[in-house]
Amino acid sequence: MTDTSAYAFGMTTAVGVALATLTGCKAVGPDYRRPDIAAPVVYRDAGSSASETLAELSWWSVFKDPALQGLIRVALTNSYDLRIVLTREDQARALKMQAESQFLPGLGYGGTASRGGNTFLSMPSLDGGRCLNGFAGGFQAVWEIDLWGRVRRMNEAARAKYMESVEGRRAVTVSVVGGVARVYFELLELDDQRMIARRTETSYRRTLALFEDQHANGLASKLELARAQAALHTVSAKIPEIERQIAMKENELNVLLGCNPGPVHRTSDLLSQELPACVPAGLPSALLERRPDIRMAEQRVREANAEVGVTLGDFFPRVGLTTFVGAMSTDLDQITKDGARTWSLAADAAGPIFTGGSLTGRYRQAKAACEEAKLRYRQAALSAFREVSDALVSRVKLDAARAEQAEAVAACRDAVQVSTERYAAGKASYYEVLEAQQQLFPAETALSQLEAGRRLVLVQLYQALGGGWSLKDESDAGQGHSKTNAPETKSGR
Helix, strand or coil: CCHHHHHHHHHHHHHHHHHHHHCCCCCCCCCCCCCCCCCCCCCCCCCCCCCCEHHHCCHHHHCCCHHHHHHHHHHHHHCHHHHHHHHHHHHHHHHHHHHHHHHCCEEEEEEEEEEEECEECCEECCCCCCEEEEEEEEEEEEEEECCCCHHHHHHHHHHHHHHHHHHHHHHHHHHHHHHHHHHHHHHHHHHHHHHHHHHHHHHHHHHHHHHHHHHHCCCCCHHHHHHHHHHHHHHHHHHHHHHHHHHHHHHHHHHHHCCCCCCCCCCCCHHHCCCCCCCCECCHHHHHHHCHHHHHHHHHHHHHHHHHHHHHHCCCCEEEEEEEEEEEECCHHHCCCHHHEEEEEEEEEECCCCCCCHHHHHHHHHHHHHHHHHHHHHHHHHHHHHHHHHHHHHHHHHHHHHHHHHHHHHHHHHHHHHHHHHHHCCCCCHHHHHHHHHHHHHHHHHHHHHHHHHHHHHHHHHHHCCCCCCHHHCCCCCCCCCCCCCCCCCCCC
16 A cells, blocks of 8 residues: 555544544434323223233134144245235335445445547646547545434434334234134134024925925915925025125135135134133233334334434535545556555535525424324324223123023024924914024024124234234344244245
8 A cells, every 4th residue: 555545544544433423423303202102001891900911822822723723824924915015024124224324435436548639537638739548547435424413313214114114014914813813713604604504404394394294184274384485495595695605705715825716624613613711911001012013103103203303414514525546647557656646535515505495394294294103103002902902892792692692592492392393293383383493593693603703802802912923033123034933834935
């Protein structure tokens, strides 16, 4: 290294160190502070205020049906929603990398060669009308000195954007797990309703056969026979409609799995799905730390808060440092000689004087956007508290309704049996049998809906509590693709 280049390097280093010390000052704009949330002490109808929560369980510990677990694993691998959000996370990571690059000098190289009269490197240079060659080449470094913290705020905003995408991926993961479980339970409910309809159809056929015998022997009227036929065909007509809904529900589930429409294999029924005896909800304050959508809304607040600092930094002058080390010569073979060496060190500053209100407008816009983000964060938290409370209330009331409906179904079955026996013995009219059968079918259907509702509300509560994802199993900053806690399962591309 020559004396001149060593001097340039030393000057650059000294100035860089001095200015880097200056950049340690507080950045312009407000420092981030999480918005206050008036969280309730306990959830409505929570039953207890224990700190443990259902959401701390892994999804395969809550949804124990092997067929459902297999479907969730497929969805976490193939779901287009999850794969799309992974690409968004990659984009946010790339933007974060771009913002971080502004902390470092931009290094570049360049060279030029020219030939002209009274010129040197295309610049006027009177020299008796001679034609001269010009050669130059070197390396240049440009660095914006972050005196006011504008670059730091830009990096803070970019990191918040990246963390928002991470939380968004977690939110989609919770949504995929809950969505598959919901559709699966709805599918089992339709299976149960089809079974009830077919069982009712068989019962009506037996009744019709009894009426036909009675009519053939002159003991039953044509009206009774016609009413029995109408009741049978009314129930039979419901079976194709239920099967249509089953096919559509299977197609919906396949879309969640990232598969083409088709049948869905299942080996269990609705009543075989286990329900936990106790469903702890935990403390409402912990929900702010667990639910990905709330954490995502908080990152938006952090990003908007940093953008306020960025717009404030635009009011101040930007100070830059430029260095050049290279060589210039009229002869190409002389460009590597000591005499051809050249270097420069320059500092520049530029700032606004009058912008017609442009900078002020941007600052006010950033402040308003920050206030909007805070309000949306509070709204997200309030909606989360409501969703948990709704699920807890629904669970309690559905359990009570199911117990009463089960008693009603048992009574209707007894009524059908007794009325049929009385009719066969000639002690009751047809209308008594028909009334009992017509009450049983909707009662059994209502019980099936309540049984499905009890399982669907478990899915609703699990999602509302932010379950299905353990934040302890992943670093917030370094993961590029999501991983589930389930054995032999990956969520990726």
